[in-house]
Amino acid sequence: MYFDLSPFSDPSSGHYGQSVADLAETVLYRGDERIGGQPWTGYHEFDVPPGESRYRLHSESARSSSAGLSTKVTADWTFRSGTVPRAQVRPIPMMAVPPGPAFVSLRATATDGAGNTVDQTIIRGYRLR
Structure with a gap:
């Protein structure tokens, strides 16, 4: 299974961010079992056992x-995938944030020393231009 991630890009044509x-x-x-990990984002290839299963990519x-912006980007995708013939490529149904949003929402969490x-x-924290 391979992935090509661009965490600092947007979906607009020509806006590939590195x-x-x-x-x-x-x-x-795969389920709760860690298949593997790599200390970078971008292109990744993982060997997975044959058969259909539920996966999560973090x-x-x-x-x-x-x-300046986007100092931390975290994403988790869950999806089902199964075995395909070696010469065949089947896209994995992974979603991204839809292009053209009109507003931005914000989320914050904090914990003090007392717990x-x-x-x-x-x-809809603020409107985009």
């Missing part, structure tokens, strides 16, 4: 605040 990440990881799970990239927490979500 960046040096200070910390990165991509891990593939990808995380972090870069210094000097990058008190807050989890706040602001839907």
Whole structure:
């Protein structure tokens, strides 16, 4: 199974983003079993057992605040996939954030030294141009 991830890109034509990440990881799970991991994001290839199963791909990239925006990008995809003949390629149904949104929502979580927490979500926090 192989993946080509671009965590610092948007879906617009010609907007392929690349960046040096200070910390990165991509891990593939089959059910609850860890199949493998790699310490980067981008192109990944994993050997998986034959047969159909449910998978989860976790990808995380972090870069210094000097990058300005998108200092940390984390994504988890879950999907079903099965064995195909070696010469055949079958796309995996993985979603991304849809292009052309009109608003941005924000989510923040925090914990203080005493263990008190807050989890706040602001839907339609601001409008995009």
